[in-house]
Amino acid sequence: MTQGPIRADFDQYMIPTYAPAAFIPVKGKGSVITDQQGKEYIDFAGGIAVNGLGHGNEKLKQALTEQADALWHLGNGYTNEPVLKLAKQLVESTFADKVFFCNSGAEANEAALKLARKYAHDKHGANKNEIVAFSNSFHGRTLFTVSAGGQPKYSQDFAPLPGGIHHTEFNDIEAAKALINANTCAVIVEPIQGEGGVVPAQVAFLQALRELCDQHDALLIFDEVQTGVGRTGHLYAYMHYGVVPDLLSTAKALGGGFPIGAVLTTNKFASTLSVGTHGTTYGGNPLAAAVANAVLDQINQTAFLQGVDERHTLFITKLNEINEKFALFKDIRGLGLLIGCELIDTHSGQAKVISNLAAEQGLIFLIAGPNVIRFAPALNIPIKDIETGLSRFTAALDIYLKKE
Structure with missing residues (x-):
């Protein structure tokens, strides 16, 4: 049986413009992606604010396949x-x-x-x-x-x-x-x-x-x-x-x-x-x-856009609760589902470190420079995935502070 591509193939064959994660996602549904080993991750990155409707949206698949036939x-x-x-x-x-x-x-x-x-x-x-x-x-x-x-x-x-x-x-x-x-x-x-x-x-x-x-x-x-x-x-x-x-x-x-x-x-x-x-x-x-x-x-529907606002409120409320526990962020800001958490000065430059720890816990998100953690999930991300993802974020921050 021929082995499929592995992460080392990137280093061998690709121009080193990127430094991708150690794992390779192979499947996504909604706001959950799965890697080659079968590990699941909650996706707060959204393909850098691209996957507004998450992974594998049925109506997008239908539109693409119908057009591909035409x-x-x-x-x-x-x-x-x-x-x-x-x-x-x-x-x-x-x-x-x-x-x-x-x-x-x-x-x-x-x-x-x-x-x-x-x-x-x-x-x-x-x-x-x-x-x-x-x-x-x-x-x-x-x-x-x-x-x-x-x-x-x-x-x-x-x-x-x-x-x-x-x-x-x-x-x-x-x-x-x-x-x-x-x-x-x-x-x-x-x-x-x-x-x-x-x-x-x-x-x-x-x-x-x-x-x-x-x-x-x-x-x-x-x-x-x-x-x-x-x-x-x-x-x-x-x-x-x-x-x-x-x-x-x-x-x-x-x-x-x-x-x-x-x-x-x-x-x-x-x-x-x-x-x-x-x-x-x-x-x-x-x-x-x-x-x-x-x-x-x-x-582009009123109810859908209202759902973005509701999810924003949930994120901000939960992130403020997390920050009350850890006191890591000097500012939590943004609109809708583009949210940034800026690290306090004593933890400057550690956004990528926290991102790597979160991935170990089964959560992926973005950074915006060395000091800002950035969330840009699917606009229709299920509430349960927000709660699960933020629970994993909490675990990652706990591990981060214990390592400090």
């Missing part, structure tokens, strides 16, 4: 029925008039930034090309988006980087006022900084950015790759804040595990990307669009 791929010399339905769903559910489809969050942000520069170039000339972004932000791994991201550790080894990108402090209105000017073509911001530590934007900060962009005819881009598609208890986080962007990037949970991304915008800006100015081979793929339609059919 039409797989065409390329953008043709349109297709699933992508037209998806565009209509997104437009009718948001501020947008038009949608551009791609394959990932990075690609969506790349398209948004390109659109913003071209719009400014066409209307104002070549000098209006500067982009304002924020410290500790994350917008993707392409050279353009990693330069817009406010974490030098992701960009410094790839110089020379695209120019005209300036960073200032997140949630600092006065700093934004000092930097945004007549040469600014775009401001890109995450409503909640995910990779930067699960830090929500202040309402007044986003309102100020909207006013500054209007004042200087700059495009306001909301990066909702992680916060979109129900993650915050609204279909998109801008709805929570009541601040409407000019461009919005979305990906991750939009496909529920099938790669897809999109840029949402209004008629005013959509015509900037005329025929031939931008493109992507797989963007608008019928398989991806069919799955995304099934995702929206389920998530």
Whole structure:
């Protein structure tokens, strides 16, 4: 009998871009995954906020298999029925008039930034090309988006980087006022900084950015790759804040595990990307669009989104109880089911250590930098799985403190 792949095969055959866990998941159902040895884990990671409906969702499987029996791929010399339905769903559910489809969050942000520069170039000339972004932000791994991201550790080894990108402090209105000017073509911001530590934007900060962009005819881009598609208890986080962007990037949970991304915008800006100015081979793929339609059919419902809020309340209540016992976290924050627990200074840098201990107890979650534990589970995670997962989290923290 031929042995299947083992963890050591990663080290032998894969470019070492990642450092994956020692175990290999092979099956998932709902919010439980099983590894090669049959050990089960409660999934609080959600594929980095991708698996909004968990693993093995029956309606997503049905949509994918039905589309697989019909039409797989065409390329953008043709349109297709699933992508037209998806565009209509997104437009009718948001501020947008038009949608551009791609394959990932990075690609969506790349398209948004390109659109913003071209719009400014066409209307104002070549000098209006500067982009304002924020410290500790994350917008993707392409050279353009990693330069817009406010974490030098992701960009410094790839110089020379695209120019005209300036960073200032997140949630600092006065700093934004000092930097945004007549040469600014775009401001890109995450409503909640995910990779930067699960830090929500202040309402007044986003309102100020909207006013500054209007004042200087700059495009306001909301990066909702992680916060979109129900993650915050609204279909998109801008709805929570009541601040409407000019461009919005979305990906991750939009496909529920099938790669897809999109840029949402209004008629005013959509015509900037005329025929031939931008493109992507797989963007608008019928398989991806069919799955995304099934995702929206389920998530974009009042009762479902209310369920996200209810689960948020349960998480926060239980995490505060855990913190009363262990006193490990200086802050527990977030919206909906994007939650961050920031370690106190005396335990700085230990988020990954705690994550590894949790996996031993049968729980997986994310980190957001070395000091923040990040939870982004399925939006429909069963209550019993939340309780079981947090019980395992408690056990892991207990073991961690005894080892200290």
